[in-house]
Amino acid sequence: MTRAARKDDDMAGELIPFPGAATPATADEPGPVAPVPAAGPVQPAEPVLDGELISEAEYRRSKARRLAESAMSKLPAKWQSPETAKQAGAALAGRAALAPVRYPAAVGRGLVVSARAWWAWVRVADFYDAARSSDSLASRWQEIAVVRRRRGVITLVATCATGLGGLVVDLTAGSVPLAVAGGAVSVALAVAGRRKDGSPGRQAVLGGARSLAMLLDGDNLVQAFRDAGVIGKADRLYLVERLRRDDTGFSLVVDLPAGRRASDVIAKRETLASALAVDEVRLILERVRGDKGHAGRLAVWIGHADPYAADPVPSPLATAASWDLWKPVPFGTTARGAAVNLPVVWTSLLIGAIPRQGKTFVMRLPITAAALDPHVRLIIADGKGGKDFRPFEQVAHRFIRGSRESEARRLIAVLEECAADVADRFDRLSEMDDTLCPESKVTPEITRDPAHRMPLTVIGIDEIQNYLGLDMPLNEDEPKGKRVGQRIYELLTFIAKTGPAAGYSLVLATQRPDAKVIPDGLRGQLGTRFALRVMNWQASETIMGAGTYKAGVDASKLLSSHKGVGLLLGADGETELSAGDAVVVRTHLLHIAAIRAACERGRALREQAGTLTGDAAGQNDLAALDPTVAARLADEVTATAGPEPVDAELVELPAALAALADVLVDDEHGVVAVAELASRVGWSAKALGEALTRAGVPSPTPARQRVNGSKNAVSVADLDAIRVAIDGR
Numbered sequence: 051m052t053r054a055a056r057k058d059d060d061m062a063g064e065l066i067p068f069p070g071a072a073t074p075a076t077a078d079e080p081g082p083v084a085p086v087p088a089a090g091p092v093q094p095a096e097p098v099l100d101g102e103l104i105s106e107a108e109y110r111r112s113k114a115r116r117l118a119e120s121a122m123s124k125l126p127a128k129w130q131s132p133e134t135a136k137q138a139g140a141a142l143a144g145r146a147a148l149a150p151v152r153y154p155a156a157v158g159r160g161l162v163v164s165a166r167a168w169w170a171w172v173r174v175a176d177f178y179d180a181a182r183s184s185d186s187l188a189s190r191w192q193e194i195a196v197v198r199r200r201r202g203v204i205t206l207v208a209t210c211a212t213g214l215g216g217l218v219v220d221l222t223a224g225s226v227p228l229a230v231a232g233g234a235v236s237v238a239l240a241v242a243g244r245r246k247d248g249s250p251g252r253q254a255v256l257g258g259a260r261s262l263a264m265l266l267d268g269d270n271l272v273q274a275f276r277d278a279g280v281i282g283k284a285d286r287l288y289l290v291e292r293l294r295r296d297d298t299g300f301s302l303v304v305d306l307p308a309g310r311r312a313s314d315v316i317a318k319r320e321t322l323a324s325a326l327a328v329d330e331v332r333l334i335l336e337r338v339r340g341d342k343g344h345a346g347r348l349a350v351w352i353g354h355a356d357p358y359a360a361d362p363v364p365s366p367l368a369t370a371a372s373w374d375l376w377k378p379v380p381f382g383t384t385a386r387g388a389a390v391n392l393p394v395v396w397t398s399l400l401i402g403a404i405p406r407q408g409k410t411f412v413m414r415l416p417i418t419a420a421a422l423d424p425h426v427r428l429i430i431a432d433g434k435g436g437k438d439f440r441p442f443e444q445v446a447h448r449f450i451r452g453s454r455e456s457e458a459r460r461l462i463a464v465l466e467e468c469a470a471d472v473a474d475r476f477d478r479l480s481e482m483d484d485t486l487c488p489e490s491k492v493t494p495e496i497t498r499d500p501a502h503r504m505p506l507t508v509i510g511i512d513e514i515q516n517y518l519g520l521d522m523p524l525n526e527d528e529p530k531g532k533r534v535g536q537r538i539y540e541l542l543t544f545i546a547k548t549g550p551a552a553g554y555s556l557v558l559a560t561q562r563p564d565a566k567v568i569p570d571g572l573r574g575q576l577g578t579r580f581a582l583r584v585m586n587w588q589a590s591e592t593i594m595g596a597g598t599y600k601a602g603v604d605a606s607k608l609l610s611s612h613k614g615v616g617l618l619l620g621a622d623g624e625t626e627l628s629a630g631d632a633v634v635v636r637t638h639l640l641h642i643a644a645i646r647a648a649c650e651r652g653r654a655l656r657e658q659a660g661t662l663t664g665d666a667a668g669q670n671d672l673a674a675l676d677p678t679v680a681a682r683l684a685d686e687v688t689a690t691a692g693p694e695p696v697d698a699e700l701v702e703l704p705a706a707l708a709a710l711a712d713v714l715v716d717d718e719h720g721v722v723a724v725a726e727l728a729s730r731v732g733w734s735a736k737a738l739g740e741a742l743t744r745a746g747v748p749s750p751t752p753a754r755q756r757v758n759g760s761k762n763a764v765s766v767a768d769l770d771a772i773r774v775a776i777d778g779r
């Protein structure tokens with residue numbers, strides 16, 4: 051006989067939608083097929099059950115197994131997994147072997163403890179100490195002495211009665227009851243004398259390894275939340291969706307007690323992981339937002355194993371015949387296997403990581419998708435200069451390999467060409483009719499029609515720090531003028547800020563993601579951030595944005611063995627990626643051979659569409675910029691990037707001295723109160739005093755003197771010394 055049964059109640063059910071996780075691919079996923087009626091109006095299908103046909107014996111076996119698992123889950127966590135149970139068993143056996151020595155010692159300690167307690171009772175120690183500390187011992191002494199005498203008599207009577215009773219029992223019933231009573235007393239003494247955890251001399255407990263409960267239940271979870279301090283000791287959790295277990299892990303949705311915030315729990319993920327006894331990579335916490343959630347609702351997933359240690363998933367781009375870059379690019383999967391796609395249009399991407407974590411591999415994913423779209427213009431600058439990007443030479447409109455001076459100067463020329471194009475596109479977009487261009491932004495139709503000359507343009511630069519750090523003068527005639535790196539920074543900032551609406555996207559990668567290497571002005575314009583493992587939380591914040599560490603986003607916590615795994619955050623609100631919660635993504639793997647093949651396909655597509663241009667088509671010469679465009683651009687680009695970063699100290703120094711130079715009168719000499727000088731220039735006395743010290747103006751001795759008949763000594767400055775400093779500059 052056979053029986054149809056649900057495969058596993060706990061496993062069945064729909065996936066919990068977690069807003070915050072990036073775009074799950076659902077459209078292409080195969081699902082159960084409902085029977086189609088032969089003809090007539092469309093009928094609603096019966097609910098489809100996911101199940102399998104099993105025999106009676108199999109059913110009984112699975113039921114027995116579930117009962118056994120449920121019983122096991124009630125045991126302390128250390129008895130639930132074979133490894134920890136083995137350790138706990140060994141520790142128990144060790145303790146049993148030492149019992150003959152330890153038991154008498156515990157009884158001895160118990161005797162001492164009991165004797166001390168008895169002596170304190172007879173002495174009425176608590177009352178005596180209280181009277182002494184309140185200086186009322188003399189007046190209470192009589193009272194205390196009476197109680198002491200009474201307790202002494204009680205002790206004597208009780209001892210005699212016990213001895214007599216023992217003798218009677220021994221004579222009437224033999225020694226067995228006495229032995230039993232003695233045994234019970236010794237157990238009580240041993241309990242009183244046992245060594246407690248934390249008392250001096252107590253050692254770490256062998257076999258006490260904590261581990262995740264085999265079958266998590268509500269009780270384990272509430273305890274873990276309490277132990278982690280994310281809810282109060284008397285608080286409860288409310289299960290919104292019951293705990294489910296599948297092949298990958300446990301999942302559930304909980305409501306925190308009123309007033310507790312889910313984001314606070316997410317920020318304490320590591321502490322909660324410790325309370326649950328799992329590595330934090332196995333614990334995923336996400337807020338449930340929108341209509342189905344609220345600020346105290348949390349989706350929890352605890353993996354059976356490290357979800358990022360599995361074999362990497364090959365990128366679908368390896369086999370894609372072509373790609374439409376207006377569609378988000380397949381990027382990777384979450385820990386739970388949901389697909390994550392990376393939008394490229396309307397945004398720019400910053401990738402940061404320490405070396406050898408997969409930065410170049412990750413960067414090549416959106417660029418390969420761009421190569422597969424014949425209507426995309428690709429500009430590549432490989433600051434490392436290896437072979438990683440060479441396959442793109444076949445399709446790239448501009449391709450620069452290396453970061454020596456000549457290559458950096460060519461990059462500047464290419465970026466100037468792009469900046470001029472961005473400005474020109476906006477001029478032309480503003481002229482287009484509303485049907486074709488409804489929002490002063492490019493549309494798929496505009497970018498795909500060669501007549502409009504506005505293809506989507508992706509500028510990919512690897513090891514961007516190698517270009518931005520170049521310190522040679524831009525103009526050789528002005529050795530102290532603008533630097534090459536500064537010019538590249540200005541142009542990139544301009545393109546990142548104004549380019550997305552005109553169809554330009556930047557994909558920048560660096561292995562030194564600090565504020566000095568990528569100034570805030572540029573970083574702030576890169577709306578999508580992906581951080582693979584970095585050195586510390588500061589580097590993580592540099593990529594992901596200020597405040598992300600406090601919110602629990604820290605790429606330094608990723609393991610170095612997790613190549614290609616990183617945190618993805620949409621920071622500009624332009625894409626479907628959540629700006630609030632970073633999602634951990636295991637990126638797809640795409641090897642160089644597959645990229646080369648994809649680029650060959652991309653080249654063929656471009657040849658067919660007539661869109662193979664620039665370097666790839668052998669047209670290496672850059673068109674000289676029209677002088678009017680160049681002049682207009684010079685102003686716009688510099689204004690967008692803001693003033694050159696300058697050392698604050700250098701600005702303040704001349705400002706203090708320059709202000710003083712205007713107010714000092716020629717025949718003034720000697721010392722003057724700093725406060726008086728400060729009031730002349732409208733500064734605070736403190737700020738001026740500090741500025742003078744930084745300017746190297748020596749203070750008079752003593753530094754505080756009475757001047758102009760002042761009652762107290764005040765801070766003074768030497769006018770002659772200030773004049774010397776001004777003249778020196």
Ligand SMILES: Nc1ncnc2c1ncn2[C@@H]1O[C@H](COP(=O)(O)OP(=O)(O)OP(=O)(O)O)[C@@H](O)[C@H]1O
Pocket residue numbers: 362403404405406407408409410411412434561613614615636637638639640
């Ligand atoms: N998605 C992935 N899954 C698994 N392994 C990956 C993935 N991406 C990259 N790797 C592995 O990580 C290694 C380092 O990759 P990659 O060269 O991209 O690092 P990088 O950060 O660019 O290093 P460098 O800064 O030295 O250029 C590669 O050898 C590759 O095998």
